[in-house]
Amino acid sequence: MYLITGASGGLAQTAAELLLESVPADQVILTTRAPAKLGSFADRGAHVRYADFAAPDSLEAAFTGAERMLLVSTAQVGSRIGFHRNAIEAARRAGVQYLAYTSIVGAGIEENDAVVCTEHRATEAMLRESGLRWNTLRDSQYAQAVAYFIAPGAVAMGQMVGAWGEGTVGFVSRDDCAAAAVGALLGRGEDDRAYEVTGPAQLTYRQVCAMVAEISGIDVAYVPIGDDEQYAIFDSMGVPREYDEKAMSSSPIPWNSDDMVSFSRAIRLGHMSSLSDAVQTLAGRAPRSMRSVLEEAAATWPPAGAAPQAAPAEAAEAAR
Incomplete structure (x- = not known):
């Protein structure tokens, strides 16, 4: 069984x-x-x-x-x-x-x-x-994490801000x-x-940002920042740095910032860079591309200038 x-x-x-x-x-x-x-x-x-x-x-x-x-x-x-x-x-x-x-x-x-x-x-x-x-x-980072959790805010604000640097990720559905x-x-x-x-290609967040801009038709700038700046953003949002069940219950994001910042740093340092044929080997099919997932999600993105909204439950579920 x-x-x-x-x-x-x-x-x-x-x-x-x-x-x-x-x-x-x-x-x-x-x-x-x-x-x-x-x-x-x-x-x-x-x-x-x-x-x-x-x-x-x-x-x-x-x-x-x-x-x-x-x-x-x-x-x-x-x-x-x-x-x-x-x-x-x-x-x-x-x-x-x-x-x-x-x-x-x-x-x-x-x-x-x-x-x-x-x-x-x-x-x-x-x-x-x-x-x-x-x-x-x-598993590499889910393509849906970008498409449903990161891209909507980037489109709304006209910029994709993060501490990923130029590290590559084999985003996978x-x-x-x-x-x-x-x-x-x-x-x-x-x-x-x-x-x-992994998915079929290694991409930087800068490349993904360019895809989001092209698909949305909105000018979205890629803004790389450091760990301290990333922590400051999460601090201003009320996201706890360390995991604490009580504190997390009131957090606007379902992860603590130590988790998220260390993950971004790992991408920046090249630790999350990988490409394989495991999907073809184990599932018997070619993996979906990052672009196809972004195109599918685009209908859910807000218009430019809209106030960023809290991520829906399904976005959090898809994130990692």
């Missing part, structure tokens, strides 16, 4: 739909903290089970019966490593034989101190030492990441290796 964790989340739901195209529903286990959200999958015959990484006692029973598992990484900075340890240990106890894990490009570079990369690197180490067969799927993860889950990859999952 095949298992996908966090199945009420965006990437995991897409992966679940793709998995059901390849295997019978009664061979699929979907775990979530919110089983009611997966009623449509249960109606089709999939096994929907409650599981909470923060409640280790809930995990072993939820994973029992699965032979191959996709562990979709959590987004909670500070808690991620412990939650993933709970999941990996429970998977081993439950008899899971193989585990694919959604990591991030840059996690294999020791000097990369981006918060998100250090946490994924720690999880990858636990997985290698678990005794399970494994793959890590090091979230749907391609889901398809690659399902390919690994189905055994299309080579066990016990990391796959860097």
